[in-house]
Amino acid sequence: MKVAIYPGSFDxxxxxxxxxxxxxxxxxxxxxxxxxxxxxxxxxxxxxxxxDMIRRVTNxxxxxxxxxxxxxxxxYARRKGSCVIVKGLRAGSDFENEFQMALINHKINPGLDxxxxxxxxxxxxxxxxxxxxxxxxxVELSDFLPEEIIPDFKKRIANAFQGGNRNExxxx
Ligand code: ADP
Numbered sequence: 001m002k003v004a005i006y007p008g009s010f011d012x013x014x015x016x017x018x019x020x021x022x023x024x025x026x027x028x029x030x031x032x033x034x035x036x037x038x039x040x041x042x043x044x045x046x047x048x049x050x051x052d053m054i055r056r057v058t059n060x061x062x063x064x065x066x067x068x069x070x071x072x073x074x075x076y077a078r079r080k081g082s083c084v085i086v087k088g089l090r091a092g093s094d095f096e097n098e099f100q101m102a103l104i105n106h107k108i109n110p111g112l113d114x115x116x117x118x119x120x121x122x123x124x125x126x127x128x129x130x131x132x133x134x135x136x137x138x139v140e141l142s143d144f145l146p147e148e149i150i151p152d153f154k155k156r157i158a159n160a161f162q163g164g165n166r167n168e169x170x171x172x
Contacts (some may be wrong), residue, residue: 003082004028004115007036007073010050011043012153014131016123018057018146020088023117025061032080033058035068044132044156057146074109083111090119090127136161 006024010017010033025031035050045053047068058064069076077085085105087098102114119126122143131144135157141150 001029002084003030003032003080004084004086005032005034005073005077005080005082006086007034007076009038009041009043009128010035010054011041011128012045012050012131012149013054013057013146014123014126014128015144015146016088016090016119016126019120019123020086020117021058021064022061024086025064028084028086029063031061031064031086032082033064033066034073034076035066036073037068037070044160045152049152053149053152056148072108074105074112077105077112078109083113085112085114087114087116088119089116090124132157 004024004027006021008017021031021033033054035047035054037047043050051066051068054066058066071079073085077083085102087102089095089098098114098116105112105114126144131141131153134144135141135153141153145153
């Protein structure tokens, strides 16, 4: 049974992430989408909220499970009995960083390989941070976020700017 892990911040999950999940779920027997905690970032959604949103949008995919972890990814993969990490590649700018991470993960856990799926053209420019920026200006989000989580996102944006101005630094 081939178990793959798709790690990320997913703050929040975008349509680009979901596209990678759907494609990877067809390739592997089991896909674990794992929200990784990054101490350096100030997320918009808590770890639990991010897990919950991913669960809701992947409800129809029986071989996809959602988890979160503060472990080193290579150790997490070993514990889960997985030998493959799935990553999405948007532009060349993703490549440098991802290539380095793939080599390091393989060094720490030689039984672990990274496989890259190229982003579909309509999602090439899409990132969680872009969506958060657009959200501040009330841009229509249905091309960027799964429908089920748009209300969660709008609510969080509204709370963040209550009584404030768009240029103020928010907690994310
Ligand atoms: P972001 O860069 O949006 O904050 P994450 O850290 O959550 O994303 O990314 C998790 C994984 O998803 C990474 O492998 C990243 O390259 C990939 N990814 C992010 N956005 C897209 C997209 N629009 N299309 C394909 N892959 C993507």
